[in-house]
């Protein structure tokens with residue numbers, strides 16, 4: 001199966017082999033070495049000197065940890081909403097009793113620095129800004145360095161959902177001043193699902209000390225203290241860590257710049273092919289189209305779910321449909337993590353052939 005969905009993404013064979021290893025004592029020296037090596041590798045990929053904590057949970061758990069650890073009830077946060085995952089930030093913050101101010105963008109659009117500046121000017125009580133770096137539901141990536149400059153200029157904490165961007169498109173945690181950055185194991189990091197990673201800046205730890213929201217399993221201070229001894233507070237997903245260890249080794253051996261360039265090239269190939277077939281990108285401006293997942297409206301008269309089913313059953317290629325208001329209207333094709341040009345040519349060939357079949361039946 002050519003798995004072209006935006007997570008979980010395929011794992012390299014060596015990662016799959018590592019995942020099958022025997023368990024180790026998670027309070028012993030073998031695990032200590034493992035978590036320390038993984039953490040060092042993650043810091044290189046996050047481009048940070050900050051703490052990077054690994055939680056056993058999915059990406060959403062990482063986002064929840066980011067909300068639960070740094071605030072008190074009634075604190076105001078500004079959430080940039082570009083789609084389903086921006087809404088998830090807002091929903092989690094609301095569930096924790098924060099005051100949520102939303103900057104909502106039309107489908108396929110990304111905010112300009114001026115829009116963000118205006119939203120901050122209009123809401124001076126806001127203490128932090130939550131941004132989705134790469135909106136997986138619409139296939140757009142925001143101009144994070146430009147937005148980060150606005151957030152930092154206003155003296156606010158910056159929280160970034162980088163689940164579908166880290167390891168695919170450039171993200172400079174320290175150079176851009178991202179205070180809290182969340183990712184997960186099963187996307188750009190080409191590992192099995194089960195781990196979330198949260199980078200925490202010194203400024204964010206100040207917020208942590210003042211924060212009064214309830215926290216326990218996701219208490220990042222506990223994770224930081226235990227990590228100093230090479231442990232995690234609770235039993236971690238040991239097998240997923242075995243896999244991630246090997247995956248990080250491969251990413252760093254390829255080199256981050258090369259990894260980004262591969263994603264850029266394959267994204268461009270995907271967009272060109274789909275446009276040629278009569279699809280229309282969800283991204284309004286192709287400059288903000290995502291390099292890890294392409295979202296596109298199906299051509300007139302084509303049923304998206306029939307197309308997706310045909311691609312799967314006839315060609316053994318798995319692509320994804322739309323979420324929420326885009327369900328039934330779009331397809332999403334991932335070029336994220338462990339992916340080669342051949343994988344994409346094959347997937348795009350399958351879409352072309354399936355389109356001809358579905359179209360001739362319509």
Ligand SMILES: *Cc1c(COP(=O)(O)O)cnc(C)c1O
Pocket residue numbers: 006007058059060061085132134135136161162163164184
């Ligand atoms: C996949 C994803 C998540 C996390 O989803 P989980 O299913 O909880 O791992 C969060 N944000 C974005 C942008 C994503 O693509």
